[in-house]
Amino acid sequence: MSKKGDMLYAWTNDAEIQKKAELGGAVTAIWKYALESKAVDAVFAVTKGVDLYDAVPVLIRDPKDLPKTAGSLHCGTLLMAKLVKKYMDGARDMKIGVTVKGCDAMAFYELAKRKQINLDNIVMIGVNCGGSVSPVVARKMIADKYGVDPETVHKEEIDKGQFIIEYEGGHKGISVDELEEAGYGRRSNCRRCKMKIPRQADLACGNWGVIGPKAGKATFVEVCSEKGAALLDGAVKKGVLATEAANPKGLEIRGKVEGAMFKLGDKWRKHDFEALGEGKDRLKKIMTETSRCIKCYQCIEVCPICYCVDCTTKNPTFVPPGELPVNFMFHLIRYSHIADSCVNCGQCEEVCAAEIPNALFMHAQQVELEKMFGHIPGVDMELPLMAYAEEKEERQRLHNTGSDMIYENVFNPVPKK
C-alpha cells in the first residue's frame, strides 16, 4: 500500500499504451485504470490537433481513446482549470481526472476557493513542467534558430536545459538560455514560474530523477494525497501499472533539477521585475502599455481568478462603455480583484491582442503582495486577504433579500434567465 510522500518509479504493463506512450506510460495507464474502475467519469487531457504545435483539450470517457493523449506537447499552453469551470459546470456533477501542469494545478485551487470548481470531483495527476512555448513562436524558432522546416519536425522535448527537436533527417538541441536570449523559447510567465513539480495534485509525475536501468522507461511518481495513493494502488492491483521504490540517487537528482529551475525562475523574476522600475515609474509604464488595450475582455475570459457573473469592468459607473482608449480604471479593477491571487499562468498575456504584458504586471504585484501579507496563491485552500474583508453594503443586501448569493457558484447556481 502506498501513502502520501512515497517516491516511486512506475511504468505500464499495457501493451497498447506502451506502443504510444513516453517514459513507461504510467500516467496514461493510471487514467485507464481510473476510467475502467469508475474512479472518474472522464479524463480531461490534451491531444495533438493539426500537428504537434497544436494542443487540443479532449474529454475522454472511453479508455480506448486514451493513448492519443499520451506524450507531452510543449506547445500546449492551455489552462485546463478554467475550461472545467466554463464547459463542465465546474465538475459539479461529474468526476473528472485531469493531467495538470503547475499553473493548471494552482488554477484549480483558486477556482475551487471561489466555489467555481468542485475539487472533490477532481483527480489531478501533476506533471513536471519546465515551461511551455507558444506554437507560433516555436515554429519561428525552429525555422530561424534551427534552420529546420517546422513541418518536418515529429518530436520536441525539453531536456537538460535544451529544447530538442527530432525531424526528418536528424535531431538538434539548442540551450533554452540561448533561445531565450534571442527572444524565443518559453513564455515569459513560464520563465518566472517556480511551480515546477505540482505537489498540490494527487500524484506528481515526471521524468526528473529516473536513473539507472529504468531511465527513459519509467515515470517518477510522488504520491501527494490519499486519493492519489488509492489510485496508484488500484492501478497496480489491476495489473496495468508496475512500480518500484525510486533510486535515492534519482531522488537527489530530481531535487537538484527542481532547485536549478527555481534559481532560473528567480533570475528571470529579477530581470523582468527590475525592468518595470518601481513606484511612479512602474505605474507610468503600466499606464503607457495598457493604453493600447482594445477592450476584448479576453484577459478576463481566460483568467482563473475571474468568475463574476457581472464583471465590474462592464459597470458604466467605473468604466465608460464603448470607448477606446479604455479608461485606466478597467485595468485597476483587474489588479485590485486579481493581484493577490494571481498564479502567473500567463493566459492574459498570451491572448492579449494589444501585446500588453498583462501577466508580468499582475505577477509583479502578486509578488509584492505576497511579501506584505504572506498569502501564497494556488497551493492550498487558504483564502486571500480580500475574502475576509467585511462589505457592509453587501451584507445589508443579503440581509434584505434573504439570499446568500453574492456570486453564482457550482453548488448553488443562479437560475437561468
Next chain:
Amino acid sequence: MEDINSDLKYTPTTCPYCGVGCGLNLVSKGNTLVGVEPYKRSPINEGKLCPKGATCWETVQKPGRLTTPLIKKGDKFEEASWDEAIDLITKKFSEVHKQGGPKALGFHTSCRTVNEDCYALQKWARVAFQTNNVDNCARICHGPSVAGLSLSFGSGAATNTFEDVLNSDLIVMWGSNAVEAHPLAGRRVMQAKQKGIPIVVVDPRLSPTARLADKWIRFTPSTHIALANNMMYYIIKEGLEDKEYIKERTKGFEDLKKTVEKYADATNIHGVPQETVQEFARQYANAKNAVIIYCLGITELTTGTDNVRSMGNLALLTGNVGRPGVGVNPLRGQNNVQGACDMGAYPNVFSGYQAVAVPENRAKMEKAWGMKAGSLPDWYGVTLTEQITQCGDPIKAMYILGLNPVVSYPDSNHVRRSLEKLDFLVIQDIYWTESCEYADVVLPGTCFAEKDGTFTSGERRVNRVRKAVDGPGESKYDWEIIGMLAKKMGLSGFDWKTAKDVWDDMRSVTPGQFGVTYEKMEKPESVHWPCPTIEHPGTPILHVGKFAAADGKGTMFGLEYHPPAEVADAEYPYTLMTGRCIFHYHTRTQTDRSPTLHNDVPENYMQINTLDAKELGIRPYEKVKVTSRRGESIAVARVTDDVAPKVLYMPMHFVHGANDLTNTALDPLSKMPELKHCAVKVEKITEA
C-alpha cells in the same frame, strides 16, 4: 457509438468579421455552441482576438434566426416549404427574364459569406440568365482598390502580408484605423512599434490608431490627392525618387511629374503645414523599406480610385513595391471581401478576374459550364448601388444573398423607395433584417459556424471555415440553395454535394487559384493566391521582379485633386465623416445580438469637437439631431478634440444612423458612393 466529442468539441475555423481572417476555435457540446477559445496555432493571430471575434459564437444560436422559407402573401409573410419557395422563385425569375431579358435581373452577394456561396450565385446568374448584373458589397468598400491597384500594379489586391510590416523601416497608415477596424492587423503595427519601427498615421481624426503613431498628420478630410501630390512634389524636387526603379519597372513618371509640379504648396487644400509635408516626404522617400497601409478613408469617396492610385504613385516613385517590408496594402473590410471579388461575383469579370469582355474567356467558361457557344454576355453589368437606382426600370427582380441594403447602402430612404419598385425580391439571410420587409421570399441560409467553406482574407490567404454545429430548423447551406434553384431550372453543373465540390468547380476554371486545394488549407498557414499549380507554394508578396500588369510595368498617373461632391456650406456647415467602431460590425445584425458588444455600444453616437459643442450648447452624451439634404439621424454626442472643429465622426452601424445622411454620388471609375464625406447640420434636440 457515443461520439467522443459530444462533451466538448473544438472546431478550428476562421472569424466571420473583418478581412484579417483570424483563426479561432468554436467550442460545442453536441449541437450547441458554448464558446470561443483561442486558436493559438494560427499564424495570423496566435490565439488573440478582438471584442467581435471573441463573441462571434454568442450571436449564432440566438432567437430570431430564419428557420424556414417565408413567402409574402398579401401583407404577411407565411411559412412555406422549400419546394414551394424554389418553385416560386424560378418561375418569377424566368418570367422576368423572358419578358425583360438579362438586364431586368439583379444579383447581390455578400462579402460576409463563404467563397463557395459567392461562386455559386454568380454561376447561377450567368448560366441561367446570361446576365452580368451581379455584384458584391466590395463595391461600397474596396471597389476603388480593385480598380485603382489594377491600374497601378496590374492586380487589385494587397501586395504584402499583415505580418510583413515587421520587416519595414517605416509604416504609413493612411485613412486606416486598423486598431478598431482590423484589430489584429493593428496588433502587427503595435508589434512594429515595440520593435522601434516608426509609424506615421495620416488621418483627419485622432483615432486609436493615430494614438500609436510617432507622427500623426491631421489633414482636411478627403484631400488625399492634394497631400500626396504635395509630397511627391518635394520628393522629385529634392531628387529623392528611386530613379533606377522608375526606369526599370515603371511608366508614367513624366505624366506624374508634370502634375505634381502644380502642388508645390497645397496647404490651402489639405491644411497640413509645408514643413510637415516636406519632412514626411523625405521620411517616406528615404526609408529603405516603407509600406503604406490604407483603408476606407481612401476609397469611400468620389475620388476613391484616384486616391488609391495616388498611394500607388507614392510607392512606385520611391521603389516601394515588390519585396518584403514594402507595398501598398488595402485592409479589406469584410471577412471575404477579397474572396467575393475573386469568385467573379463582379459585373465585368469571371472568377480570378478573367474579363467578360475577352471572347476567349467567355468561350472557356461556356465550355466549362456546358453552355451554348456565344451565350455568355460581354457587356459590363450594372453595379451594386446602380442596381438599386435601376429598381423598377429596367430591373424588375432581384436576388440578395446576405446583405442588408436598407441599412448599409448609402441614402437609406432612396434604397427603401427603390426596393419597393421591384416586382419580385428574394432575400437569403440568417436573420430577419430591416431589408426583409421589402422581400417577396425570404430564405434561411446558414452562418459561418454551420457550414464548411473558405474565406479569403485581405492578405490573399484562403482560410478554411469549418462546420461546428447544424444550422437551425430547415435552413440550408447557401450554395445548396442556389444549386436547388439551378437544378429546378434543369441546369447541369450545379450538382455539388459538399462545399469542396463547389470550390473544386471554381478551381477548375480559375488559373490563379488552381493550386489552392482544401488539402493545402488543412494547416492554418494555408495558401496565399496566386497559386497556379498543385506544387506551387503560393505568393505572399506580389509584383516581385515584375508587375502583374500585361506589360509587367507599374504605372504612375498624374492625378488632380477634386473636392468631394458635397462640401460644407452655410446651410450644412459641418463635414460628416463615417467609419467603424471596434464593438460593432456593419449593420449590427450579428454584433448587436451579443450582450457584451451591445453593452459597450447600444446606440448611435457622434464625435463632435469641444468648441463646436460649446457653441451649440451641447453637453457630453446629450442626444443631438444631425441633418443632411437626404435625411436626419439622432446620435449621442461624444464631445472630444479627437475631431477637428467643424468635422464630425459617426460610426456607420446604426439603423437611421450615418446612412440616412450619406451621399450617393459615385466615383466615376469604380462606382463607389461617397460614404465618407457629406455636409450636415447639427441641432440640439429641444424638448417639446
